[in-house]
Each structure stands twice: as structure tokens, then as C-alpha cells.
Amino acid sequence: MSTVNLPVLKAADFASDQDVRWCPGCGDYSILAQMKKVLPELGIPPEQMVFVSGIGCSSRFPYYMNTYGVHSIHGRAPAVATGLKVTRPDLKVWVITGDGDALSIGGNHFVHLLRRNVNLNIILFNNRIYGLTKGQYSPTSPEGQVTKSTPMGAIDHPLNPMLLALGAEATFVARSIDAHVKHLAATLKRAAEHKGTAFVEVYQNCNVFNDGAWNYAADRATRDDNVIELEHGKPLIFGKERDKGIRLVGTKIEVVKLGNGISESDLLVHDEQGDLIHSFLLARMRRAEFPEPIGVFRDIQSPTFDDQMNDQIKLAKQKRGPGDLNQLFRSGDTWQVA
């Protein structure tokens, strides 16, 4: 992916000619804007990019990008993208999905994509609701949530996308927020730079069917107390006054107030390449017990599925020579009829 001789691209170069059809005020707009902002920075021309999505409001995303794109079927984008990426390792592939698309119907493909570590990025627009089908609860809706399909409140324990992704030993896991545009842009960029499956959960507001679901994390007023921005090598500190932190005691974590004998050096230090357990610990931090981490939870290097598949092919060709059909057909037991 050399940047030599490439014309300098702008966000507008990545905008397609299609009208954007999300509800006014939808958080999807912000993610679209940040994506268009980040892509030119990658030095990859639009024709080398493919956006693959499932079905849902979020999955309309590819139509708005002036790149190649597939708006596939509900939940299956990871599988489509896998087939594309292994055969076309030269392309930059993005999967765009929703909480229903990725975690309900598509949960299995999601898990298998992550464990295989295909070199692509998956951005999950988590609005904790089914937007496109007008407001049923989703696997990330909190217990008790009243929706069209749960008039007495949801009873399923919600999935924690981060825990699930880590359960599949994902190599890159990050979280950001639609309204936190700078952070979002930076996170998308980090994802793009990761080699392997980069998974980003974005807290996204569906202002029509689940308005304010993330207010605690997105609103400037409350954000600092409810969210902790991860920085590699830095202790876990949060709060408007940056006076609170996270400490590990045995296998338990706790929120502590700095001062009174507790100093920064007592706090857990973030390590993106840390042990899997470290990432789990971050993923386990959920409101209201804890502030919720945003940023890069984990970023480790591991062989990618597409590389390995292509390597096997290369190796086989080296070892056995490029396949010769005529020779194959004539190998083993044959006989001549005169």
C-alpha cells in the first residue's frame, strides 16, 4: 500500500452520489462523517476499498461511500467479507454491522471471523435496538428495557460485545462513541492500521427508537464520570477532576478515589498488548458499577487467516510446482484403449 504518486484524497472523495437516508439526528451520520475523514489519511485509493454490510439502518452505510460495496443479507457480512478478503488480500475490507446484525442473527459469523483473524475491520453500530424494523429489543438492550416486543421489559441478560469478542480471542478490540467525534476518528484509524480483524464497537444513538441510550457516556455533562479513556501505558484514571481510578485486588477490580494514600502508582496500567485477562478486565467494566472504557482495549499481532491461506497456496506451489491439470489427470492408474 504505497502512497507514492497518489493524489491527495479528501473526505468528499469518499462520498457517493446517493442520498443519505437515515433519520435526521441519527448517530450514524457522525460515524459516516468520521469514516470519510479518516479514509483519506490511509493513503489507499477508494477503488481498493470495499464496505460489506448486513441488514439494518447501519448496514445502509456502503451506499454512502464512493468505494466498492456489498449490502448483503442480515448477519452474514462477516462471511461475505471473509470470502472476499482471502481471495483479494490486496483490498482494504470493512464490515459495517449493527447490534442485531452482528450479535443476534450474525453472532456465529462474528465469533468465527474474530477467531480466524481475517485482516479486515468490523465496525459495530451499537444502538441497543433494532432500528430498521422499528424498535424491538436487541441482544445489547439492557434487562428490563421496554420495547415493542418486550412490553413488560426484556428478560435476557444482554451480551457484552467486548467480552464476546475477547472470548473469541480477538486480536484488536476497541470502543468509541458516535458523539465523541475526535475519539471516534482516532479509533477508526487505529482499527484500519491493525493487521488482523479489528473490532470496534461504537455507541450509537438511535434517536427515534432508543433515544439517549448512551447519554451517560456521550453527554459532555456526565461523560467524564462514566467513561474512562484508555491510553496505552497510562494508569486507568477518570472523572471530571481526574480523581478516580481503577485498582486491581487479586482477581477483582475496584474503583478508588485518588488521594488519602492512594496514588496513581496503585492503579492498573493499561497495556494494549497485555495478557488476554487484562482485556477481559476492561471489558467487564460496565455501568453503573464501573466507568466504561473507550479506546483500544487490545491490539496484538497474530497471523491472519488470509495470509496463512495464501501462504499455504504459495508453499504448495513451491513444493509441488504450479498445478498441471493434464499431469494430474494422467497420474495414478490409467489405461489406454486403442
Next chain:
Amino acid sequence: MSTVNLPVLKAADFASDQDVRWCPGCGDYSILAQMKKVLPELGIPPEQMVFVSGIGCSSRFPYYMNTYGVHSIHGRAPAVATGLKVTRPDLKVWVITGDGDALSIGGNHFVHLLRRNVNLNIILFNNRIYGLTKGQYSPTSPEGQVTKSTPMGAIDHPLNPMLLALGAEATFVARSIDAHVKHLAATLKRAAEHKGTAFVEVYQNCNVFNDGAWNYAADRATRDDNVIELEHGKPLIFGKERDKGIRLVGTKIEVVKLGNGISESDLLVHDEQGDLIHSFLLARMRRAEFPEPIGVFRDIQSPTFDDQMNDQIKLAKQKRGPGDLNQLFRSGDTWQVA
């Protein structure tokens, strides 16, 4: 589930009249035997039990039990069992599945079953291979494994069933080994006693297509050094001489040799009700880096899906009275045509 007036049941009472059709020497026999041994101890008559399975060698299990049973389709047993259990909370439901059935095609249902915490038991016969279809690699096959479908070795990073289950915040997670019959029986019993979804992974030998895959953990000769038997409240000690242990340093675990200043009190103490992180830590212990834990990783109480669904129905009836169709039909805007 009162045991009063119940005739004393024997293992044979749970055996159906069907010929068992696994390969001679298959680990499935042992699991079947232990199941038949454990069931009579539960004090539940056979007619209150239902075994639900998917497709695979392991999934033939229900035919051999003199209980009710459904041999469903590949990967879908968790869904069948969920529909059954919520509508029939009086029944004791078991799901029998394989590594392909549960983790490949059925991965999503598996995850959703666990997160919902439906009150049933799921026993995964993990032989790290597709048995019934004659030997393709499975999601638990180790990297590099040569099988019919991976002549140059598998390239997918295998799923760790325990990590995945914990990623779904399963309330009961345990592991046992086909050959370790006493441990297996005890583990099945613990699963049966858990309220909520009890997930048990059983290391099972497929002596035809993947013989010896678990030898390191199953063979008496090597077992003690490769396996660590979990006991609630006890430190993590293993080894033939019980001279090795597991210690936690920060967010990392390590194997230590006892003595030379390291004593039992330095070791991690097993806590079935410990923080989720504790369970993750155990699940993360994989060969060859670590001995692999067997026994109950986690056993916590949490409301079950079936209880909550039935409670909502009860509550609705209490609040709004049992439904009256005639009244419903006549509610709201109606008009009389004379």
C-alpha cells in the same frame, strides 16, 4: 422435584432398547455410562427428562436413553431446548452436542442459550473433530492439524469453548474427561444441580478419526502434570507430586514450583463464585503453557430465562386478570350494526 414415593431407580432404568451404534472404543460410551449412573441419583423419574441433541456422533445420545428425546438438526438443539424448557419448566432438559454442532454451525444458539441462562444442562462432547462426517477439522482442532479438509494443516485459531461460554457470561461452566469416569460423574451431577444453564465440556476421544487427541489429559501417565483438578476454596495445585501451582501476578498467571520460598498461600485459590475474571483466568490456562483445569470453573446464581418468562406471565395475570378473549374483542372502538 420431590423424591417421596419414587421407586429407587437404577442406571438400567435409563437405558433405552436401542442398540448403541458408536464405534467400539469411542469415548461416547463412557459419557453415556456416567450419565446413566448419575441420573438415578437426581430423584427425577425418566418421564420428566428430555434429551435434546443436534447432529453428530455425540448427538445420537438421546436414542440410548429411556427418557423423552429429540434428535434435532445440526446445531439447533439449544433453540429446541429453549422452546421446550420455557413452556415446560417442570421438565429436566439436557442438551447433548459436539464441538462441530455447538461451536461451528450452532455457535450462535450456544452463546444465546448461555446468556439467557435457561435452566438446562448442555454437555459438549469435544473430540476436536467432525466424527459423523468422517474426519474434517472442527473449531476446536488445534492449529496445524492435518485432517481430510486440511491436508496442509488447519490455519484457524481454535475456539476455546470455555472462553466463549464465559464471554457469554455463562453461570455454570465445567470441564471433565471421558476417561476420568468418577470426575465425569461428579461433574455431570454438579451440572444437574445447577439452576440455570450448566455448560460442561467433556474431552472425548474419537478413536477413529482423532485418536489420542486428549491423551495428555486423559492418560494416567501424563494426566497429573497436564491437568489441574479444581476444588472450591482450595489453592490451584497440580503435578504428580502435587508440587506445582498457579500464581497470579498482576493480570498474569504463571506456573510455580512449590518450595524455595513459594508456599501454598501464594497460590491462586479457586472460587466457583468468584469474579468473572477468575473464571476467565482458568479458561485461559491452556496446554502446553499451563495445566488445563477440570471441574467446576464457575457456578453462580442468576435469574433464569424460563423463570422470568413464566414470572412475567404470572404477574400479567395477577395484574390484569387472566385473559378474556370476548372482553378483548369488545375493547376499544366497536360499533353495532343492527
Next chain:
Amino acid sequence: MSTDVASLEQSSKPVQYVSGVTVRLAGDSGDGMQLLGTQLTNTSALLGNDIATFPDFPAEIRAPRGTRAGVSGFQVQFASHEVFTPGDVVDALIAMNPAALVTNLADLRKGGLLIVNEDNFEDKDLKLANLKTSPLEEPAMENYRLVRVPMNKLTMEAVKELGLSVKEADRCKNFFAMGMVFWLYGRSMEPTLRFIRDKFSKTPDIQKANEKALLAGWAFGETTETLGASYRVEPASLTPGLYRNMMGNQALAWGLMTAAQLSGKQLFYGSYPITPASDILHELSRFKNFGVYTFQAEDEIAAVCSAIGAAYGGSMGVTTSSGPGIALKAEAMGLALMLELPMIIIDVQRGGPSTGLPTKTEQADLLQVLFGRNGESPLPVIAARSPADCFDTAIEAWRIASRLMMPVVILSDGYIANGAEPWLIPDVNQMEKIQIQHPDGSDAANFKPYRRDDMLARPWAIPGTPGLMHRVGGIEKEDVTGNISYDPENHQHMVRTREQKVANVAKMIPPATVLGPESGDLLVVSWGGTYGACMTAVKQAQEMGLSVAHLHLRHLNPFPSNLGHVLKQYRKVLIPELNMGQLRMLIRAKYLVDAIGYNKVKGKPFSVVELVEQISNVCKTA
């Protein structure tokens, strides 16, 4: 208040009596057209008119404001006679913006009333609708009775004393339009006022504003000269009884609940949301006090499988979806039929293939539900013909499923699902019970899970019954014992048995009957949601003196046993379908009748006019 309203509602203007009217409300998705339509429908129903409706909305939740893609429409026909369609041609079109106007004008009859919100015809609005000039200025407008109403301004006026924000005030304009429409057709405002009071009880200001807007709209009609005369449509002479307005998805939900109660069964409903079937899920979720279990599964496969599990446990297992979801259920439907468990699978069809046109109607899943499974896997299929008919269809499906121990498929479609019509409310106590018996284990020694009765049904033995423990599964099984069997003769026998079992349904259903002459030039055969249009068209053709009869097929598998005989009484057979000829293929194959198709796949229902034309053409050559 209600007395005030009553007096208010006495119009002093000239009144014109008509036998029926078709009104279409069209505006931006955000304009509340569906709400307006529903209110008009309910009110008309309460007045005793016969009604039929057709909501038509975009796939996007909120497509960009003011664009053609964002137009949402609602059509209702109300009449003093029986109606079976929402009407072909529109008598009055209310267009809230230019996009709504241009996308709907084609259906307005010449001389029809065209009310526009002139405040929304500014340059920026025209631009959003991709228009250079205002359509209101075009000569074509002379064909209509154009009434320009500054609805935004008038609404603002009406609510200004409440001090709402501009946005909030603007939102009330659909109630203003509603008031106008109510005045126009002499509808009572009472039900809508009640609705407003309920709906906005938590925001008294908005409540008040909407009330004011509604009354202002009415007053506008009454006081200005612009609208001219108002119309009256007398009550229709429907079968006497108590009625309510009924939509298709609601009727399915209520029918399922009723079937459960008539059979003394617990209703378990496993589903996954999908347009246009989701409302069944929403509706059933509300009735937990009826003991209804609703389970929103992780996908369609889990949904159908959960219903299978519930059925094995002795509940009434139901699953619903639309085309793409039904495709996913295929494998499990095969399992259900192998297990020979009673179940209901509902397909609310939408435009296909693939994601297709999710909010549009179509009849193109017939072959899918008949054949979309591996192996020989016959299932009974019943199609509902109208919104209210969905109620009976659900009950009949359960009657068949539970009698014959097998899954039954119901076909509905987007048109039926969201359409509405008056429903004669039955007395549940008078309805025929559905008898279901589970063997109780008293004769356990002789129990065989696949021993069959005279209809070939096997016993529904359920877990918990002592002595009847048995296992079921998807591998071919020996008849009687249910044990796995690879025996060739047994397989053949079982394939034939499952086929015959479905064929036995014919013994439970009435023969096919025609509307019209028992023989003649042409028989029009329809199925599903095109019933109303086909029926109306045939009636009109008959009035034109054509020798044509109508046969509506409710049962698509098996067909009524006399169908072959009936078909052969006519020189020609015409099968109009909203697909490329799916029923036609079945009928041609089975009866070797050279049936002709009239096929339309536009995501829209048939108009009566096009059918009448088609019928006349075919009759000409008969």
C-alpha cells in the same frame, strides 16, 4: 367536551350523499399520515361504513424529509355498500408536500378533490422533490378540484397560545388536516379526541395543541368556502352484530390466541422481527395475561426450532416471518414434518427476491412454502384472503395441524397485514372447540409413537407422561415404532404416508365453490390477498354481461377435492397473481388445464379496473 364537539360537528354547509369514497392521504414519513389514516378508518368504521385500507410506506424509517423516497401514503375506501378493496381510483387526495403530490396524482380521478398544504410548496420543497417548477402551476391542475390550504400557518395560529416550539407546533398539522377531512366527510371527531387524550396524556401541552389543531381543521372546512360541499356516506348494511376494525397481523395474533384457547393449549410463539410480520410479535407480546409465551429468538432458525421444542412439550408452537426468514426456516420445517408435530408457520409475504421490496406486497412465496425444503416434504398451506379473514385462517390452521399432527403453513402478505376492514366480533363461547387428546400412559404397554389413526395422525404423547418415553428425530423412522430405519420399503412407505396425510386434509375442508355461473366462458381463480380485487372485478364483469365466475382458493395444499371438476366447467381459466404464475403452474400440472395468467409484480395490489379489462379481453376470445 364531547357535547361541545357534537355541536361543533353539526355542519351548516350543503351536504352531498354518496355511496362510497376513496381518500388518499399522502405526506412525508414524518408527517403522521399512517396515524391520520388509521383515525379516519376507525371513525368511518364506527359510523358503520364498510371499509378497506391500504397503507404504503417507504422502507427507510425516515427517508430524507420532503423527498419522493420519503413519501408515506394511506388510502381508505369507505362505503355504504360492501367493499373488498381500498379502491382503484382516488376521489380525494390530501397532499402534504410536492413529493407527495407528484407521486400520487396519477391515481386521482379526473374532477377529484385535491387538497394541498400550500405552505410546503416553497422553492426548497420543490427542490427536495426534484422539481423545477411548482406542479400547482401546471395546466394539468385544471383536471382536479384543487384546494390550497396554508396548513402550517393555520396550525400555528390555532396552537399559538400554548407557547410551543415551532417544531412542536408544526407537528400538529396532521391533526389540522385530519379535522378538515373529518369535516369533509362528516366524520365524528370524538374517537380521535379520545385518542389524543390517551396518547398525549403525559404531555398536556401537546395534547391540547393537537386537539386545537383538529378542531381548527374542522372549523376551517366549516367556515371557509374553499372546500365547498361536504359529503356523507351512509352506514353499510353489513351482517348485524358488533364490529370492530381489524388489521391482518392483529387478526392473525388474535386468531392464534383464540385457537389456543379453543384447544386448551398454551400458545408459544417464537419469532424474529421482520417487515411486514413483526406486528404479530408486537401484538402477541401484549397478552401475557392470556398465558401467551412470546420469544424473540436470536434468528429465524432459532425461532422455528424453539416452536418445535414447545410443540414436543405439548404447547401450540407458532413461528412467523416473511420471505427471507422463511427461507432460513426451511431446514427446520423439514424436521418438524418428520417429527410429525403440530405447528403453525406463517409467511407474511413481501416483495422479493432477496431483501427485495420489504414494505411492499407480493404473492411470490407460494412455491417456496410448498417446495422450499430438501426431499419430499409436503405441508398443508392455507392462504388468508383479507385482514379479518386472518382470524379464521389461524384457527383453521390449528384445527388441521392438531388433528393431523403436522405443521401447517399460513400465507398472508404485506397488503393484508397492514390493511384493515370491519370484523364481526364472534362470541368465543359459541365457537367450536378444537379437541386435542394426549395419551395419558394408561395403556403404556401398547403405546407406539408412530402408530396412526384413521387420518394417519400419530399420537401426541408429551414428556412427563409415565411410560410413554420415546425419541423423535429427523432421520427416517420406522412407521409405528418410530425407531430409526434405513429400510428401503419403509422409506417409500413413510414418504407416501406423509403425502397421504397432507392429502387427508382435503377431507376436512369444504369443496371449492364459485361465485357466478356454474359453467361458462371464464373462471377467474384467485388466492390470498387478491381476493377482494378479483371478486369485485368479476362482479363488475358479470354486471357487464360477461359469462364469468370467480373461484377463490383458500387451500393451496391440498386443493379442494372437486377443484379439477370445477375448472373444467369453463372454456377458459384466468389466474391473476402478484407473481409470475405460481398457482397457475400448480393447476396446470395437476389438472392439465390451459390456465392463463395475469401477472403483476410491482409491489402493489391489483386494481379492479385492470382486472376487469383483463377479464373482458379473455372473454372476448373465449
Next chain:
Amino acid sequence: MSTDVASLEQSSKPVQYVSGVTVRLAGDSGDGMQLLGTQLTNTSALLGNDIATFPDFPAEIRAPRGTRAGVSGFQVQFASHEVFTPGDVVDALIAMNPAALVTNLADLRKGGLLIVNEDNFEDKDLKLANLKTSPLEEPAMENYRLVRVPMNKLTMEAVKELGLSVKEADRCKNFFAMGMVFWLYGRSMEPTLRFIRDKFSKTPDIQKANEKALLAGWAFGETTETLGASYRVEPASLTPGLYRNMMGNQALAWGLMTAAQLSGKQLFYGSYPITPASDILHELSRFKNFGVYTFQAEDEIAAVCSAIGAAYGGSMGVTTSSGPGIALKAEAMGLALMLELPMIIIDVQRGGPSTGLPTKTEQADLLQVLFGRNGESPLPVIAARSPADCFDTAIEAWRIASRLMMPVVILSDGYIANGAEPWLIPDVNQMEKIQIQHPDGSDAANFKPYRRDDMLARPWAIPGTPGLMHRVGGIEKEDVTGNISYDPENHQHMVRTREQKVANVAKMIPPATVLGPESGDLLVVSWGGTYGACMTAVKQAQEMGLSVAHLHLRHLNPFPSNLGHVLKQYRKVLIPELNMGQLRMLIRAKYLVDAIGYNKVKGKPFSVVELVEQISNVCKTA
């Protein structure tokens, strides 16, 4: 060694020349019958016989030893004339145990040779086979030429000097049996010895033992009097050329690889294991040096979707499964057809419905692949007729798919998949290339993703091409531009376009031709794997003087354009199918021909005898 063997192989016993022989080998699943069968097949093929085989094994990996359920069989017909089926009646049955004997005896002809391993007819063996007394003692045995061979003992004898364990030694007995059979039919042992050497190269003792057992079996035939004469079957006069033995699944795999090479495409194969399709996966996995990508997906849905992704990227995307897996692929197949991407979807049919009879054959997925999707979703369907024909079918499918930009379905079945026949090896350099062009972006300004050529195919523009960026999806799209469109007229147009595109395939395929008279009493129409049996039966009927012709349909959608005409040249049409009449329905519907069915759903292929009987019966009433 080879010279030793050659001299050993010179039998001094009387030799009888026959034109063809059908042999069935039957034993326990653990007895290695499939291996024995394959060796016999290969050897016979090498000898120049024409051959056809039919392996038949249980669904269990290893059903309990010695039981009827555990019997595994392999039948081969080898002849000096062309053969198209593995034979109806067996000339020689080798039965390794009582279960094998009783489950296979019915197919042995009167006077046929019956060789049994008498060591396995002990009481315990009889009990395992559910027998009270030994079948060898029954009077019925007089109908056959019964030869009892103490195979266990003789094998032990032969290998004893190697000091193997009893179990190991016992395992060699299939090679002993093989030696006997080879002697009996004068087959060369050389290929099998080579096989043994390769296969057991890592265990020299076992290698040696198997060699010894094989030779001992041969020697047993030669030295004892019990077997009597040996038989010779001369080479068949096949088309001259180089041949190899070919199985159906292997032929599909090789055909796909060849199609990829002919079109200069990268082959991507996404699949999920399922009987009887898995061997395609196994076969293709071996050829990474040919640049073949094989992806064992997490399920069938991911498998087909991965192939779609690969197709979008410009590769040749292929997915395969059997009935239950194809059901799961339905939704994605609809997507693929909407995207108008070239792909191949292969269904290796097995007994259904549901899990059904996984290891048995059937033809009951035809309607599923035609109609098992929501909406109007036509796809071309081609059926292979024999193992070797699978090679050509794969290539033709890709020719069509890539020319018309759409997925093509190939139907095979368990019988074809595992059966074998000689294959005339082609020269790849002489094969017609498949032309595929991707637009290169040089005319980017005029590029439209859904602009069509004369066959209605759209351009296959692939990612990476500057200027041709475009998005595809499952929502209905505007023709030419490919933008999302909810326009009614466009939808109708697109539905018709997709239909016409499939219809256009008829322009690429040859007309239907019959074997036999061009008109007459009866036309037998077949498709798929029943080709051989139907063809042979019709030939026999013709020899009996009946006025009958045979038409084999390779293309099930669309049909060859002259099919209607051909059908009408015969008084009757008979369509034998291993289903309940699926092709028959299609033909009746399309051509209004009163085709009769002969339907068998027993998990087994047709026998020629039953077809001849059926043909005569129908001819009688013609």
C-alpha cells in the same frame, strides 16, 4: 516382485469367457469392503472393461460389529460392452458374515456364486445378525453355488510368520478375499500390491501381511477345487484414448478446477462438510498448488456467503452441500441472484426429507433448488447424469454462470457421487476456453453496473478497478444504474429481466435429442443419475420390439427450447424419478402433456428390470 506376481497370476484352471459380470462385496463396516470394491474397480478398469459401481454403506461410522445395520456393500459391474449401471442382479456375492448374507441375498441371481466366510457363522455371529439358525443350512441355499471359505483361519495361516496380534492378522482378511476374487475374474494383483505398498509403507509388517493375505487368497482359488472355473471378461471397445477411473465427487472437483483454469480464474470453494458432498471438499483441499482456495466455513450459510464475497472480488465462487445444507443456503442464493454475480452451487442429493437417509441416494431436491427461495428467484439448473459426466457439468455450469452473470445450480446425487466409471481423459490444452472480461475502467464515465449486453448479462466490474466503484445489494435495484429503487414499473421490469436472463441460457444449450424413434408409442424422460438405468432399460425395450425412445434432460432450467415439440411426438410420456414426480410436475405444467410417473423413493437407484417392466406395461396401453 512384479514378475513373480505375473507368473503367479497365470491360472492353470479352466477359464470361462463372459461378456460381463456383476459382483457384490458385503461385509461389516469394519471389514474394508469399500476398499476391496475400489481395488476391484480400478483393476477392472485397467483391464479395459467398462465399469459402473455402487457403494452402499450405513450412516453410522461403525455400526455395531456383525449387525445388519453395520453391513457395508460395494457392487461393481465390469463388462466387455458399454455399461451404464452397476447391474440389477448380482452374479457373485461375497458375504463376510451372516448379516451381510441375509441383507444381500435377495439380489443374487439363481445359480449365482455365493462365497461366504464360514468362520464368521458361529452362534455369536448369528445372534448379532438376529438369526436363530444359520442361513447356510437353509434349503434355499440350493439355489446358489455356495462356497464356504474359512477366511479367518486361512488368513491367520498366511500371515502367522509375521507375528502380528490376532486383531491385526484378522484385519488382513479382506485382502485374502480380494485375492480370491481377483483369481476368480483373472484380474491382475499388481495395482493392489502397489496400493498396499504405498498405503502401509510406514508399517512394514502390516504391509507384508496384507500382501501375503492377497496372494494367499489367489492361491486358494488356484489350488482348491471349490471355486471351480474362473471367468474372463474381455476389454470393452470404448472410444480409443487414455482412461482413468472416475468417481462423481472427484469429477466435480476436477471439473471445477478445469473450468477455473479455462477461464483464467482463481477458484474459491466455500463449503461445510455433509454427506455425500464432503469428498468434493476433501478433493479440492489437496490442490493448493493449483491455486485452489478451500474454505471450510462455520456453516452452510457462511459457506455460500463466502463464495459470494469471492465472486464479488472476481474469483470463481463455488459452494456445495446436500439437501439440508442447500435449504440453509436458500436466502443467500437469493442474494447472489439479485447481485447478478456468477457462481456455482452444487447439491449432491441424498435421501430426505430432513436428515432423512444421509448415505442413500434420491432425486428429491429438484423443486427445492428451483423454488426454495422467497420471491421470484429463477436460477439455471443442470443435472449430471453419471460420475464422469460430473466433470463436463461443472465446466458447463461455469460457462453459463460467467457468460450470464448469475449463479448456476448443479444437481448430483449420492449414487453418482460415490459411483465410478471410466473417464476418457481430455487434453486440457484442446478444450475450449471460457472467455471472461472485467471492464478495466478505461471507459469509467460510461460505466453502469447493471447495464446489460445482448444476453442481459451485466458487467463484472471488480474491486481494485479505478473509476468503477459501485455498490450491490439485495434490495431491488434500478436497471442500468443499480441504485436502490422502489419503483413499481422497475420492479416488474427487473423480475422479468432476471427471468429472461435464465431463459436466455436456452440459447447456449443443445436441443433435446432422443435415443430411438423420433415418434412412437412412448418417450421415457429421465434426468440426473437415473440416466444409465433408463437408457439401458429403453435399449432393452427397443430390443423387445417396443416403440419407445429415451430423452435424457441435462438442463432442468431452462428446458431445451424444442422440448415441447419432442414430447408431443409420442403417444405417452413416462418420467421415472427417484422422487414423487418433480420433473413430471414441471413438464405437465409447462407443456400440458399427460406425463406419467414411475416413482421410487427407497434410497436406492432404479433397477433396469423394473424399468423395462414399467415401460412394457405403459406401451401395452399406448
